[in-house]
């Protein structure tokens with residue numbers, strides 16, 4: 001065995017030993033509220049979260065390179081007008097950025113990834129809506145939902161809502177409007193049923209991450 005192979009093997013073992021699993025948290029009602037705020041002028045866009053899928057990709061539980069982001073998004077499940085929410089352990093790469101990232105979304109596109117712990121925390125709906133809005137064609141701006149970092153502000157302007165309505169992700173039957181979203185869980189090994197974090201463990205994780213958030217965690 002040459003040196004390179006042995007290094008790769010060692011690294012592979014390390015990754016496996018630390019691999020956990022993403023877990024899915026979505027608050028459909030909170031997302032509906034963001035996509036029916038006053039700038040939607042009483043014509044809401046209903047967020048419809050469909051069936052979850054589980055994919056076994058141990059190397060994608062911790063996203064560290066843009067190549068891994070691309071590999072993840074190339075796993076897309078379903079048609080082009082279905083958004084995939086991917087849930088992983090950590091996201092440390094996104095479009096050339098590599099620090100302080102908790103989520104990454106195609107702009108525009110139909111895939112985005114978030115860190116499971118953040119999606120489950122108090123900023124969860126803000127992160128999901130922000131990344132979804134990238135998919136829908138919105139770029140960053142200062143303030144509001146599209147602020148580059150977490151700010152507890154989920155405001156969308158009239159212009160941003162107009163951009164969202166123009167997205168091919170928005171479906172309509174002529175009476176109402178909606179976006180179909182299917183969560184995708186990334187795991188190291190197949191699990192049935194889906195893993196549920198221990199409440200005490202989750203509380204500790206959320207506590208530690210809420211402390212981090214106070215120091216300003218960037219989203220991308």
Ligand SMILES: [Zn+2]
Nearest residue numbers: 140148219220
């Ligand atoms: Zn962003």
